[in-house]
Amino acid sequence: xxxxxxxxxxxxxxxxxxxxxxxxxxxxxxxxxxxxxxxxxxxxxxxxxxxxxxxxxxxxxxxxxxxxxxxxxxxxxxxxxxxxxxxxxxxxxxxxxxxxxxxxxxxxxxxxxxxxxxxxxxxxxxxxxxxxxxxxxxxxxxxxxxxxxxxxxxxxxxxxxxxxxxxxxxxxxxxxxxxxxxxxxxxxxxxxxxxxxxxxxxxxxxxxxxxxxxxxxxxxxxxxxxxxxxxxxxxxxxxxxxxxxxxxxxxxxxxxxxxxxxxxxxxxxxxxxxxxxxxxxxxxxxxxxxxxxxxxxxxxxxxxxxxxxxxxxxxxxxxxxxxxxxxxxxxxxxxxxxxxxxxxxxxxxxxxxxxxxxxxxxxxxxxxxxxxxxxxxxxxxxxxxxxxxxxxxxxxxxxxxxxxxxxxxxxxxxxxxxxxxxxxxxxxxxxxxxxxxxxxxxxxxxxxxxxxxxxxxxxxxxx
Numbered sequence: 001x002x003x004x005x006x007x008x009x010x011x012x013x014x015x016x017x018x019x020x021x022x023x024x025x026x027x028x029x030x031x032x033x034x035x036x037x038x039x040x041x042x043x044x045x046x047x048x049x050x051x052x053x054x055x056x057x058x059x060x061x062x063x064x065x066x067x068x069x070x071x072x073x074x075x076x077x078x079x080x081x082x083x084x085x086x087x088x089x090x091x092x093x094x095x096x097x098x099x100x101x102x103x104x105x106x107x108x109x110x111x112x113x114x115x116x117x118x119x120x121x122x123x124x125x126x127x128x129x130x131x132x133x134x135x136x137x138x139x140x141x142x143x144x145x146x147x148x149x150x151x152x153x154x155x156x157x158x159x160x161x162x163x164x165x166x167x168x169x170x171x172x173x174x175x176x177x178x179x180x181x182x183x184x185x186x187x188x189x190x191x192x193x194x195x196x197x198x199x200x201x202x203x204x205x206x207x208x209x210x211x212x213x214x215x216x217x218x219x220x221x222x223x224x225x226x227x228x229x230x231x232x233x234x235x236x237x238x239x240x241x242x243x244x245x246x247x248x249x250x251x252x253x254x255x256x257x258x259x260x261x262x263x264x265x266x267x268x269x270x271x272x273x274x275x276x277x278x279x280x281x282x283x284x285x286x287x288x289x290x291x292x293x294x295x296x297x298x299x300x301x302x303x304x305x306x307x308x309x310x311x312x313x314x315x316x317x318x319x320x321x322x323x324x325x326x327x328x329x330x331x332x333x334x335x336x337x338x339x340x341x342x343x344x345x346x347x348x349x350x351x352x353x354x355x356x357x358x359x360x361x362x363x364x365x366x367x368x369x370x371x372x373x374x375x376x377x378x379x380x381x382x383x384x385x386x387x388x389x390x391x392x393x394x395x396x397x398x399x400x401x402x403x404x405x406x407x408x409x410x411x412x413x414x415x416x417x418x419x420x421x422x423x424x425x426x427x428x429x430x431x432x433x434x435x436x437x438x439x440x441x442x443x444x445x446x447x448x449x450x451x452x453x454x455x456x457x458x459x460x461x462x463x
Contacts, residue, residue: 004284005436007277011419012437013269018459019440019450021293022384023316024342025377026367026449028335029459031344035366043338044102047326053104054326057111058138059316060092060130061331062119063349066156069190071178071220071248073255075333075347076117085126088331088349093133094356095330100137103328108139111322112148112169120152124164131168142169147302147322149174149211154200155192162203173204174213174244179220180231187221187265194234201238211301214240218279219248219272221265228275229282236286242303243288243296244318245279247461276463280437292384292439295319312385319385332362340369372448375400380443383429387436392427402427412445437463 020027047053063077064085077084112134122130134140142148149172150165158164165173177197178190185191197214204212214235218228235243250266252258267275280290288296289304295318297303306312306321313323316335329336329345332352336343343366346352355362369377375398382389395402403410413429416422421435422442431439444450 004280005290005433007280007437008434009273009277011421011434012273012463014419015421015438015441016461016463017441018461019444020447020459022314022380022440022443023318024335024337025380025447026369026373027447027459028342028344030449031342031365031367033365035341035343035363035368037361037363039341039366039368040336040338040343040361040363041102043341043343047339048104048107053107054324055108055110055322056103056138057315057322057325057327058109058113058134059327059329059334059336060112060114060119060134061116061329061334062114062122063088063117063332064121065116065118065153066121067189068257069178070188070257070260071217072257073249073251074117077349082121082123082126085122087353089122089126089130091353091356092130092330095361096133096137098356098359098361099328099330103138103326106139107326108141110146110325111317111320111327112140112146113317114150115317116151118153118156119150120157120161120165124158124161127165127168140169142171147172147320149317151176152200153192154196157200162200162209163207166204166207166209171209172211172213173200173209174215175200175240176215177235178215178217179223179228180234181223181227183222184220184227188261198238201240211242212240213242213244214238216243216245217248218245218275219250219267221261223267223275225271225274225278229278232279232282236282241298241301243283244294245283245296246294247276247463249459249461273463290436291319292387292436307386310386314381314384340374342367342369376446376448379446383431383443383446384439387431387439389429390427391429406446409445413442416442416445 063075065076065078066080068078148170150170151174153176175197179185180194201212250258250263283296284290287298289299291297291303291307302321303319311321311323313320315327327337332345332349333347334345343363346362346364352362379389379394391402413422417424420432421438423430423432431442435442
C-alpha cells in the first residue's frame with residue numbers, strides 16, 4: 001500500500017478555484033498571434049545548432065471519432081467513414097515533409113504520441129501509411145528506451161488492431177474509459193462494456209505492449225460514491241500500469257457538446273469531493289503511487305521511477321519521463337515546444353489544408369519565452385513534479401537573490417504555510433501531504449500571468 005496524500009475537505013473547499021494544469025508555462029491561454037512561421041523556423045534552426053541537439057518528441061493530432069462524447073473538450077471531427085480521414089492524412093504528409101526539413105535528420109525521436117480524437121479510428125492501411133511516412137522523414141528507434149504511445153477507444157479498433165499497432169512500433173497505449181457505470185455512460189453518450197475494455201488490455205499484454213494507461217473522469221452526471229467505487233474496483237482488477245483520473249470541468253459556454261449534460265445531473269461539490277477522496281484512498285491501497293494532480297502509477301512504472309530519481313517532467317501529454325526533448329506538433333490544434341518557445345497550429349481543417357497546400361506551416365499562435373518565464377517555469381516544474389523547491393539552488397543557478405526576487409510570492413505563501421500545505425525549512429519549500437492535492441494552487445503563486453485579470457471560465461477547477 002502506498003501512502004495517499006492527506007485529504008482535508010475544509011482546506012480543499014477553501015482553496016479550490018479555477019487554475020492552469022501547467023502542461024506548459026506560460027499556460028497556453030497566454031499564446032498569441034504575434035508568433036509566425038518565420039519565428040518557428042528560426043527556433044528550429046537554433047535548436048540544431050546546440051552543442052548536443054536534443055532528441056525529438058513528435059505529437060500527431062488525429063481528430064476523428066465515430067461518435068461524440070458529451071463531456072469532450074478536444075478538437076474533433078465526428079464521422080463513421082474512414083475515407084473522411086484521407087484528405088487530412090494527405091495534409092499531414094505535407095506537414096511532415098516540411099517539418100522534417102527544419103530538423104537535423106540524425107536527431108532521434110525519443111517520444112512519439114498519437115492523440116485525438118481517436119487515433120484508433122484509422123484503418124490498418126491508413127495507420128501504416130502514416131507511420132511509414134513518419135519513419136521516412138524522422139529517425140525512429142522503437143526500442144525499450146523510447147515512449148511510442150497511442151490513445152485508443154476500444155469500441156472502434158479493427159480486429160487485430162493491437163497486434164497491428166505493436167508491429168508499427170507502439171509500446172504504450174492509453175485507453176479511454178471514463179466510467180463503467182451504464183447510467184453514467186448513457187448520460188455522456190459513451191457506452192463501453194467492461195468486457196471490450198478487458199479484451200483490449202489482454203491483447204496488449206499478449207503482443208508485448210509494456211505500459212497500459214486507463215483514463216477516468218470523476219464528476220460526470222449521475223456518478224455517485226458507490227457507483228464510482230465499483231468502477232474503480234473493476235479497473236484495479238484490470239491491473240493497468242497507470243491511471244489518469246481527471247476532474248470533469250463543466251464549461252458548456254466553451255465546449256458545445258457539454259450543453260447536452262444537465263448541470264442538475266452532476267454530483268454536487270460535496271459528493272464530488274467524497275468520490276475523489278475515496279478514489280485516491282482506493283488506488284493507493286491497491287499499490288498505485290500518487291504522481292501528482294490526476295496521475296497514478298505502479299511503483300515500477302517509468303513515471304514513478306522518474307519521480308524518485310528527480311527526472312520527472314510535465315508537458316502537453318501530462319507527466320513524462322522524457323524531459324530533454326524538442327517537441328513538434330502535427331495536425332490541427334497541435335502544439336510544439338522547440339527550445340524554450342511554443343507554437344500552435346490552426347484549429348481549422350480548412351485553414352490547415354490551405355496553408356499546407358501553399359507550402360506554409362499552419363502556424364496561428366505561440367509564445368516566445370523571456371528569461372523571467374524560464375525561471376518561473378523551472379520553479380513550477382519542480383513543484384508540480386517533485387513537490388519540492390530548492391530556493392538556494394534556483395537562486396544560485398539564475399544569479400538572483402531568491403528571497404528578494406520573489407518577496408511578494410513568498411509572502412503569498414504565508415497563509416499556505418499556516419494551513420499546512422507547505423513547509424519552509426532553510427532554503428527549501430516542501431509541499432506537505434495536505435498540499436499535494438492543491439499543488440496547482442501553490443504553483444499559481446509563482447505564475448505571474450495569474451496575477452493579471454482573467455476569466456474564471458478559462459480553466460478547470462484545481463480539485
